Amino acid sequence: MASREEFTERVERWSTKIGVDYKEIHFRHMKRKWASCSTRGRLTFDPDILTRDMDFQDKSIVHELLHLRYPNHGKMFKQMLITYLKDSI
Numbered sequence: 001m002a003s004r005e006e007f008t009e010r011v012e013r014w015s016t017k018i019g020v021d022y023k024e025i026h027f028r029h030m031k032r033k034w035a036s037c038s039t040r041g042r043l044t045f046d047p048d049i050l051t052r053d054m055d056f057q058d059k060s061i062v063h064e065l066l067h068l069r070y071p072n073h074g075k076m077f078k079q080m081l082i083t084y085l086k087d088s089i
Contacts, residue, residue, distance in 0.1 A: 002050050007057065011043065014061050018084065020068040037064040039071070059085055 002010075008025055015022055023041035030036070030046045037043055043064050049057055062084050070077035 002054070002057065004047075004050065007045070007050055010057065011061050011065070014058070014065055014084075018062070018065050018069075020065050022065065022068060035060045035064045037067040041068060 022043050026044045027047040034049050035045045066080055
């Protein structure tokens, strides 16, 4: 299980690798998803994600960070997701 601090450090590393900036990270319980991203750069994660394995966490982090550049799940978004996660898929 990752701590919030460790998780936040991983978000920061991925943010640097992808080349996007986020404004803030929040944790709150969600019923239907693990994470969300606002157009203003606020990343919100369900705190239960901290109990999931690192690959799952990385996929969720990369998914939300990519939405800062690609707001939908179009072709470019999917290609970039595959590109960044190729080692963990």
